[in-house]
Amino acid sequence: MLDKSDIRDHNAEMRNLDLALIRTFVAVADHASMTAAANVLNLTQSAVSQQVKRLEEVLGGALFTRGRRGLAVTDAGERLLGKARRLLGLNDEIWSEMTAKVTRGSVRLGVPYDLIGTSLAPVLKAYTEACPQVEISLVCNSSPRLLEALERGEIDVAVIEEPLGQSRGECLGIERLVWVGARAGNAHLKPVLPISMVADTCAFRPAVLSALGEQGKQWRTVFENGNIEATTATVRTDLAVTAWLASTVPADLDILGAEEGLPELPPFAINLHLSRSQADAPVLELARHIRAGLVRQRQAA
Numbered sequence: 182m183l184d185k186s187d188i189r190d191h192n193a194e195m196r197n198l199d200l201a202l203i204r205t206f207v208a209v210a211d212h213a214s215m216t217a218a219a220n221v222l223n224l225t226q227s228a229v230s231q232q233v234k235r236l237e238e239v240l241g242g243a244l245f246t247r248g249r250r251g252l253a254v255t256d257a258g259e260r261l262l263g264k265a266r267r268l269l270g271l272n273d274e275i276w277s278e279m280t281a282k283v284t285r286g287s288v289r290l291g292v293p294y295d296l297i298g299t300s301l302a303p304v305l306k307a308y309t310e311a312c313p314q315v316e317i318s319l320v321c322n323s324s325p326r327l328l329e330a331l332e333r334g335e336i337d338v339a340v341i342e343e344p345l346g347q348s349r350g351e352c353l354g355i356e357r358l359v360w361v362g363a364r365a366g367n368a369h370l371k372p373v374l375p376i377s378m379v380a381d382t383c384a385f386r387p388a389v390l391s392a393l394g395e396q397g398k399q400w401r402t403v404f405e406n407g408n409i410e411a412t413t414a415t416v417r418t419d420l421a422v423t424a425w426l427a428s429t430v431p432a433d434l435d436i437l438g439a440e441e442g443l444p445e446l447p448p449f450a451i452n453l454h455l456s457r458s459q460a461d462a463p464v465l466e467l468a469r470h471i472r473a474g475l476v477r478q479r480q481a482a
Contacts, residue, residue, distance in 0.1 A: 200272055202236040203265045205229055206244060210262055212355065213251035220345070220352040220450065273473060285314040288463040291327035291339035292319065294379055294409035296451070299429045301340065304474035308467055315463045324384035331454055337464045339454045340471065342384045342426070350452030353475045356426040358385055358446040360437035363419035369441045375421040377404040379412045385449070389424045392444040426451075428478075451475070 208218035209229065219226045237244050244258035254262055292301055297319070309317065320330065324341045331339045341350060362369050374393065378386050383405075393400050403421040404412060415421050416434060424446060430436055437443050453471060455464060 198239075198268070199236075200269065202232050202239070204269060205232040206236055206258075207262065207265050207269060209233060209245065209252060210254050210258065213253065215252065217355050220355060223351060284312045284462050284466050286461060286463040287316040287318065288338060288467050289318040289320060289336040290467065291330055291336040292321055293324050293327065293340070293342055293384070294321050295425055295429045296340060296342070297321055298409075300451075300475060300478060301471070304471055307474060308470040311470070312463065312466055315466075317467075323380045323382040325382050328454070331456055334456060337456045338467055338471070341452045341454055342449050343452050344388060345448050345450050350454040352450050353453050353472060354451045355448050356428055356451060358388065358424055358449050359427045359430065360422055360441070360443045360446065361416060361425050361430050362422040362435050362437050362441075363417055364433055364435050366419035366435065368416075368419050369422050369437055369443060372399065374398055374400040375403045376400050377412045377415045377421040377423045378402070379405065379409055379423070381405045385424045388447050388449075392446055396444040398444070
């Protein structure tokens with residue numbers, strides 16, 4: 182029979198990692214910034230910093246060092262990172278399998294034009310395979326219009342592109358907004374810059390026009406009728422430039438910047454919004470798939 186000292190010795194040998202600390206560590210590593218990780222995790226920057234410090238104390242060494250491009254993982258952090266991803270993946274897999282129930286019903290999802298064919302296509306495929314009894318209605322529009330539809334109760338879930346720090350939604354990621362032009366094109370060299378922004382309600386439009394105004398650069402609209410394919414064709418044929426999130430730029434187009442005489446554009450957040458009046462099982466399960474899917478895409482990038 183163990184005495185009290187034996188029990189204390191046994192407990193001292195047990196080591197349990199706090200998954201919340203591991204999740205925070207991975208978020209900081211992915212974004213090279215505690216501030217960006219705080220936005221993704223819906224925590225304060227101070228809370229993220231404290232959690233990283235606690236994990237470093239538990240593991241007995243520094244996990245990050247400050248570099249020229251933000252925070253970089255140390256050798257110890259690099260050894261932890263791959264295993265940490267597997268640990269979180271296994272945790273999420275166990276949780277999903279053990280709590281799985283047959284989900285029935287319907288859900289209305291709002292997505293911006295540029296994300297539906299890139300980031301969210303594999304997410305929707307996974308959701309329909311996991312929840313075949315759910316009917317999905319997809320609404321594509323600009324982010325401001327989707328927010329209005331959400332407020333009116335016309336959609337249940339929306340993925341919204343918004344300026345960093347200007348949202349009450351859940352931040353799923355932070356992306357660079359970049360200028361995009363035809364491969365080896367000349368549209369950006371024209372004295373009056375031709376721009377195609379998909380729609381006049383595009384979430385990026387105010388930021389783009391503000392940046393051009395600060396630079397004193399003249400511009401004109403070439404095409405804005407809400408058709409992403411037509412905008413892509415306009416850019417591909419070198420009739421105009423546009424501004425998209427870096428992850429959505431087709432491989433056959435060029436990302437332009439200061440070297441081409443264009444002003445720097447601000448980062449944007451990809452935020453998840455749920456209807457205040459509709460939070461049933463199909464909605465919550467779709468939100469979980471969207472979170473997990475975008476995290477996997479960032480890890481693979």
